Amino acid sequence: MAGNGGDWQRDLVRELTDGPRAEGGAPHAPGTGPGPEPEPEPEPEPQAQPSAPVPRQSRDPRTPTPVPESLPTIDPRLAIALGRPRHGDSAVRRAGAGVRRLTASPGREVAEQTRDARELQQPVTTGRVVAVTSIRGGVGKSTVSALLGRTFNHYRQDPVLTLEADAALGTLPVRMGAESVRWSAADLATVLTPAMQLTDVTGYLVPVADGGWLLPAGQGRVGAPLDVATYRTVTLALRRYFAVTVVDCETLPGEVARTAMDTAHARVVVAPMTAEGVHGTRQVLDWLAGLPHSALASTVVALSAATPDATLDAKAAAAHLREPGVTVVPLPYDRHLAQGGPIHTAKLARDTRDAAVRLAAEVMGRAVRVR
Numbered sequence: 001m002a003g004n005g006g007d008w009q010r011d012l013v014r015e016l017t018d019g020p021r022a023e024g025g026a027p028h029a030p031g032t033g034p035g036p037e038p039e040p041e042p043e044p045e046p047q048a049q050p051s052a053p054v055p056r057q058s059r060d061p062r063t064p065t066p067v068p069e070s071l072p073t074i075d076p077r078l079a080i081a082l083g084r085p086r087h088g089d090s091a092v093r094r095a096g097a098g099v100r101r102l103t104a105s106p107g108r109e110v111a112e113q114t115r116d117a118r119e120l121q122q123p124v125t126t127g128r129v130v131a132v133t134s135i136r137g138g139v140g141k142s143t144v145s146a147l148l149g150r151t152f153n154h155y156r157q158d159p160v161l162t163l164e165a166d167a168a169l170g171t172l173p174v175r176m177g178a179e180s181v182r183w184s185a186a187d188l189a190t191v192l193t194p195a196m197q198l199t200d201v202t203g204y205l206v207p208v209a210d211g212g213w214l215l216p217a218g219q220g221r222v223g224a225p226l227d228v229a230t231y232r233t234v235t236l237a238l239r240r241y242f243a244v245t246v247v248d249c250e251t252l253p254g255e256v257a258r259t260a261m262d263t264a265h266a267r268v269v270v271a272p273m274t275a276e277g278v279h280g281t282r283q284v285l286d287w288l289a290g291l292p293h294s295a296l297a298s299t300v301v302a303l304s305a306a307t308p309d310a311t312l313d314a315k316a317a318a319a320h321l322r323e324p325g326v327t328v329v330p331l332p333y334d335r336h337l338a339q340g341g342p343i344h345t346a347k348l349a350r351d352t353r354d355a356a357v358r359l360a361a362e363v364m365g366r367a368v369r370v371r
Contacts, residue, residue, distance in 0.1 A: 067182075068182050068183055068184070068219065069182070069219075071180060071181060072179060073173045073178050073179060074174060074341075082340075085341065086335050086339050086347065087335065087336060087347050087349070088334035088335050088336040088337065088348045088349030089335070089349040089350065089351075090335070093349075116357050116358060116360075116361035117155060119361035119362075119364050119365045120151070120152065120155040120156065120361050120364050121155055121156060121157075122364060122365070122368045124243050124244075124368060126239065127238070127239035127241070127244070127245060128243065128244050128265045128266070128367040129235060129239065129244075129247060129263070129264045129265050129367075130148065130244065130246050130247065130264060130265065130266045130363050131247045131249050131257075131261050131263075131264035131266075131267050131268070132144055132148065132247065132248055132249060132267075132270065133249040133250070133251060133260070133261060133267075133269060133270070134251055134269065134270040134271070135251060135269075135271075135280040135283075136251055136277075137251055139270055139271070139272040139304060139306070140270050140272070140302075140304040140306065140331070140337070141249075141251070141270045142164075142166070142170055142171045142175050142248050143175055143304075143343070144268060144302050144304065144331070144359070145172055145175075145246050145247075145248035146162065146172060146175040146176050146248075146343050147356040147360075148246045148268070148356070148359065148360050149161075149162030149176065149208070149212060149214075150208075150210060150212075150343070150345060150356075151356050151360040152212070152244045152246065152360060152364075153208065153210055153211035153212035154211070154345075155360075156243060156244065158242075158243035159213070159241060159242045159243055160211070160213070160242060160243060160244045160245075160246075161205070161213050161214075161215060161241075161242040161244070161245045161246070162176060162213070162214050162215075162246045162248070163185065163214075163215045163234070163238070163246065163247050163248070164185070164214075164215065164217040164247075164248045165185065165231055165248060165250065165256055165257075165260060166226070166249065170216075170217055170218075170248065172214070173206065173214060174340075174341060175341075175342065175343050176208055176342070177208065177209050177342040177344075180206075181206060181219050182206075183204040183205070184215075184216055184217060184218045185231070185234045186217075186230050187204075188204050188215065189230045189233045189234050191204070192234070194237075198241045210345065213242075215234070215238075226256055227255075228256055228259050231256050231259060231260065232263075235247070235263075244364070244367075247260050247264065249261070252284055261288070261295070262295070264298075265298065265366075265368075265370045266298045266299070266363045266364070266370065267288070267299040267300070268299075268300050268301075268302055268359070268363060269284055269285070269299060269300075270301075270302045270304055271301055271303050271317075272304055273303060273304060273305040273310045273312050273314065274310075278303075278312070278320060278321060281321060282321060282323075282324075285299070285321065285324045285326060286324065289324055296324055296326055297325075297366065298367065298369070298370050300326060300327050300362045301321050301326055301327070301328045302331050302359055303317060303318055303328050303330045303331065304331045305330070305331065305332055305333040307333060307338075308333045310333070314330060318330065327362050329355060329358055329359040330355065331352065331355050331356075331359070332351045332355065334348060334349045334351075334352040335349070336348055336349070336352075337352065
């Protein structure tokens with residue numbers, strides 16, 4: 001793959017957009033082609049549900065992999081309680097921001113946007129993996145992962161995957177706007193083969209409304225946690241199909257999170273805007289500094305404000321986190337994000353969108369520089 005330069009990206013997109021090919025070409029998308037492909041085994045493949053792909057074979061070719069049941073990400077009895085999504089900024093704040101944009105010089109803003117877009121659209125010769133974690137749950141880790149995935153989807157023309165690697169009952173599918181999930185990372189690990197094409201793989205993934213794909217860690221049930229072996233199998237196999245993979249890891253010091261942070265091309269540590277949160281995140285940065293390779297050089301801290309009434313001095317907190325030599329990107333409080341539920345990009349506050357783009361640009365720049 002690496003020897004083909006940037007051509008592999010166009011080839012993969014062509015496979016997806018051209019659809020099934022006849023003899024000698026890439027296999028058709030699971031469950032959508034004109035007929036089954038010849039198989040060495042005489043037994044016919046099991047029939048899947050209409051919207052689910054049919055696995056080519058399990059690890060034991062004599063034992064077909066059962067098709068998981070499709071389950072909603074939010075219980076329908078609870079979905080009606082979500083209410084209408086709020087805008088991240090109030091009407092007064094939006095009006096004031098419009099006036100400030102009219103009176104401000106556009107030169108600097110355009111220059112920054114151009115720089116960020118250039119970073120985000122850098123070509124890659126092999127898939128880049130970005131790991132996102134935090135020191136504890138509930139600080140916005142999945143929200144930051146979803147913002148990164150959506151930002152990469154918006155700016156890049158090649159395939160982007162957002163992967164959930166949280167052993168707990170994660171919220172990434174909900175934040176990404178998935179209405180239901182079927183195949184999990186553990187399910188996919190049992191059917192992945194080197195012969196699969198992009199169109200085969202995407203049949204097991206959840207398409208994201210504004211582009212890209214999602215692979216959940218589970219179906220929202222309490223069950224066996226995602227283990228390191230499964231994580232390695234899935235990420236190593238999927239890197240050849242996707243230019244960027246954003247991994248929503250479990251919290252540190254979980255084993256999967258430590259593995260993901262150690263093996264990723266770039267890392268994001270989400271720090272809550274609290275004294276204990278900043279202190280704990282600084283300890284994580286000191287740990288990354290002790291890894292055999294230069295992990296800090298490819299790490300960015302997202303300093304997230306979960307309340308509009310935070311009393312911690314943001315500049316002092318950012319300065320403390322920058323001491324080891326990392327970049328800190330503040331993520332302001334946003335009413336839309338605080339509401340929970342699916343993230344609607346158009347509802348985000350302007351400052352939140354700008355911060356998400358800057359964070360993604362910082363991360364992409366580091367991921368590309370890593371060999």
